[in-house]
Amino acid sequence: MFEFLVRRAAISIVTLIVISVIVFTGVRMIPGDPARVMAGTDADAAGLEEIRAKYGLNDPIPVQYLRWAGLALQGDLGRSIRTRDPVMTTVARKLPITVELACLSVLIALALAIPAGVLAAVRRNTAWDLLASGASLCGVSVPNFWLGIMLILFFSVRLGWLPASGFVSFWESPSGNLRRMIMPAFVLGTALAAVLMRQTRNSMIGVLGADYIRTAYSKGLAGRAVIFRHAIRNSLIPVVTILGLQAGALMSGAVVTEQIFVVPGFGRLIVEAVFTRDYPVVQGVVLITASSYVLINLLVDVSYSLLDPRIRFGGGS
Amino acid sequence: MSPTSGRTSPTFGSTHATVGVLPARAAAEPAGRLRRGWRRVLRRPASVVGGVIVLVFVVLAIGAPWIARTDPVKADWSQIRKAPSGAHPFGTDDLGRDNFARVVWGSRISMQAGVFSILLAITVGVPLGLVAGYYRGALDQVIMRLTDAWLAFPFLILAIGLVTIMGPSLTNATIAIGLGATPTYIRLTRGLVLSTAAEDYVQGARALGAGDVRLMGRHILPNIFSSLLVQATVSIPIAIIAEAVLSFLGLGVQPPTPSWGTMLNAAQQFLESAPWMAWWPGLAIFSLTLSFNLAGDGLRDLLDPKDY
Numbered sequence: 001m002f003e004f005l006v007r008r009a010a011i012s013i014v015t016l017i018v019i020s021v022i023v024f025t026g027v028r029m030i031p032g033d034p035a036r037v038m039a040g041t042d043a044d045a046a047g048l049e050e051i052r053a054k055y056g057l058n059d060p061i062p063v064q065y066l067r068w069a070g071l072a073l074q075g076d077l078g079r080s081i082r083t084r085d086p087v088m089t090t091v092a093r094k095l096p097i098t099v100e101l102a103c104l105s106v107l108i109a110l111a112l113a114i115p116a117g118v119l120a121a122v123r124r125n126t127a128w129d130l131l132a133s134g135a136s137l138c139g140v141s142v143p144n145f146w147l148g149i150m151l152i153l154f155f156s157v158r159l160g161w162l163p164a165s166g167f168v169s170f171w172e173s174p175s176g177n178l179r180r181m182i183m184p185a186f187v188l189g190t191a192l193a194a195v196l197m198r199q200t201r202n203s204m205i206g207v208l209g210a211d212y213i214r215t216a217y218s219k220g221l222a223g224r225a226v227i228f229r230h231a232i233r234n235s236l237i238p239v240v241t242i243l244g245l246q247a248g249a250l251m252s253g254a255v256v257t258e259q260i261f262v263v264p265g266f267g268r269l270i271v272e273a274v275f276t277r278d279y280p281v282v283q284g285v286v287l288i289t290a291s292s293y294v295l296i297n298l299l300v301d302v303s304y305s306l307l308d309p310r311i312r313f314g315g316g317s
Numbered sequence: 318m319s320p321t322s323g324r325t326s327p328t329f330g331s332t333h334a335t336v337g338v339l340p341a342r343a344a345a346e347p348a349g350r351l352r353r354g355w356r357r358v359l360r361r362p363a364s365v366v367g368g369v370i371v372l373v374f375v376v377l378a379i380g381a382p383w384i385a386r387t388d389p390v391k392a393d394w395s396q397i398r399k400a401p402s403g404a405h406p407f408g409t410d411d412l413g414r415d416n417f418a419r420v421v422w423g424s425r426i427s428m429q430a431g432v433f434s435i436l437l438a439i440t441v442g443v444p445l446g447l448v449a450g451y452y453r454g455a456l457d458q459v460i461m462r463l464t465d466a467w468l469a470f471p472f473l474i475l476a477i478g479l480v481t482i483m484g485p486s487l488t489n490a491t492i493a494i495g496l497g498a499t500p501t502y503i504r505l506t507r508g509l510v511l512s513t514a515a516e517d518y519v520q521g522a523r524a525l526g527a528g529d530v531r532l533m534g535r536h537i538l539p540n541i542f543s544s545l546l547v548q549a550t551v552s553i554p555i556a557i558i559a560e561a562v563l564s565f566l567g568l569g570v571q572p573p574t575p576s577w578g579t580m581l582n583a584a585q586q587f588l589e590s591a592p593w594m595a596w597w598p599g600l601a602i603f604s605l606t607l608s609f610n611l612a613g614d615g616l617r618d619l620l621d622p623k624d625y
Contacts, residue, residue, distance in 0.1 A: 022470075078468045252474060274480075293471065
């Protein structure tokens with residue numbers, strides 16, 4: 001177990017180093033003078049020289065990388081060209097909004113996927129199974145930005161039940177926050193629900209055929225007790241892994257969803273930074289996102305081993 | 318682009334693409350194999366319908382100039398935001414352009430982006446995966462660590478980053494989507510090569526003196542082709558949605574070129590007065606990706622070696 005954790009952590013560190021090199025190189029591949037890129041188009045010669053001195057742009061590239069990586073490790077990702085705020089401060093302001101959106105969408109996805117997946121597996125090859133599988137296929141195929149637009153059209157424009165866009169902090173108005181977040185969370189959650197439902201169904205079918213389930217039945221336990229007490233718990237282990245792997249997809253989905261519903265989160269920050277050519281923000285956000293993805297997957301691997309102590313990692317992961 | 322095929326999973330890593338490798342003996346009876354495969358596909362009518370709808374979209378994309386006779390780009394100020402009618406079955410947009418013509422021409426853009434981006438991913442990813450899996454060792458480690466790092470970038474964010482560097486256009490969006498899908502093909506090919514290289518027929522060819530290039534090109538690659546094809550059917554719908562998303566965000570196809578993503582972007586501002594502007598391009602994306610996913614399921618059945 002300890003050996004696995006050390007090996008897994010070492011691979012994550014190597015991956016993080018490679019990610020930082022890719023991000024660093026990416027910004028330097030943008031055509032033109034990096035100082036001009038970082039300072040913005042309105043900077044004068046003195047401003048450019050200041051940027052060059054500050055970021056050591058006259059130094060050799062490896063030296064520049066090590067300095068940049070060192071600052072990034074200390075949480076200094078530079079300043080936004082647009083607002084002049086430190087990138088980390090901007091991210092810290094926007095991230096909780098996206099985290100709230102992601103958490104709500106995961107809750108919605110789990111609430112839809114687990115009952116549907118379990119039902120499809122228990123009533124395998126029936127109309128319920130067909131319905132759940134069809135819904136999952138539609139969930140995977142529907143473009144989330146179109147689904148978002150259709151929900152706005154129906155619930156906001158036609159029925160007038162929910163606000164079409166905007167954001168209110170939860171602490172300011174819990175009900176206002178939920179009324180504005182429910183549609184984006186649903187849009188983001190459907191794709192995830194489709195994936196999780198398929199995984200739950202497959203995993204549950206595997207578990208229902210296991211010896212210990214037959215034993216539970218033969219002991220005289222009622223069907224519901226077997227399913228709820230034995231089968232569901234074990235079938236959820238692979239679902240946790242898929243949930244971790246979907247973190248990246250959730251982040252990608254948040255970019256579009258926040259754009260449609262005008263939620264001022266992390267995803268919208270990326271799009272705004274791209275359009276205003278705010279490269280330090282683009283660079284910082286991409287680095288933070290990729291690093292978070294690596295760390296989430298590390299945590300998923302660790303939680304996997306904690307959830308199921310039978311798992312042996314000697315064969316490599 | 319995802320798990321699954323997920324728009325989902327807009328990661329291109331797919332749980333579907335675990336189809337193994339064709340055993341050598343399977344090559345001996347291709348006709349019987351195909352017959353059995355077709356029987357399996359025909360047992361799934363949804364897959365047949367999916368395949369037919371994909372073909373309809375291919376015909377629309379190729380025959381756009383003949384099917385949609387109205388100019389999809391030309392504005393008509395007397396026809397602004399007209400509801401669907403006999404003259405304009407899908408209505409008109411905010412510049413009076415015929416939505417039907419724009420949806421039909423948009424299929425060309427979507428197909429082009431979907432197919433070419435995945436071809437790019439295959440062209441880059443398969444040779445890298447082949448080399449990594451065949452030679453193993455330090456080269457394998459370097460390629461796979463780079464692949465891991467590449468996979469850590471959420472697909473859309475990677476595509477946005479690349480388009481930022483290269484500038485927004487259809488070509489650059491296609492390249493960005495293709496590069497985003499590449500790691501999946503590296504991983505898949507490497508895994509397939511590892512299992513295929515251990516097969517007796519590969520070892521036999523090696524014993525007979527076949528060189529590395531011949532082994533990879535004549536013995537390994539043809540035997541992993543079906544799995545790569547299945548993965549492509551999973552990846553193309555994801556790439557189609559990705560192109561629409563990039564165009565929707567203004568990072569792909571630029572107006573006035575008709576694209577389903579840019580049409581939805583324009584439609585967003587007129588949801589109250591002209592909701593039909595949002596219906597058709599969205600339905601087109603949904604039906605095309607759904608059809609690809611259904612047809613992909615059928616293709617998986619057709620090529621699934623577990624039944625041989």
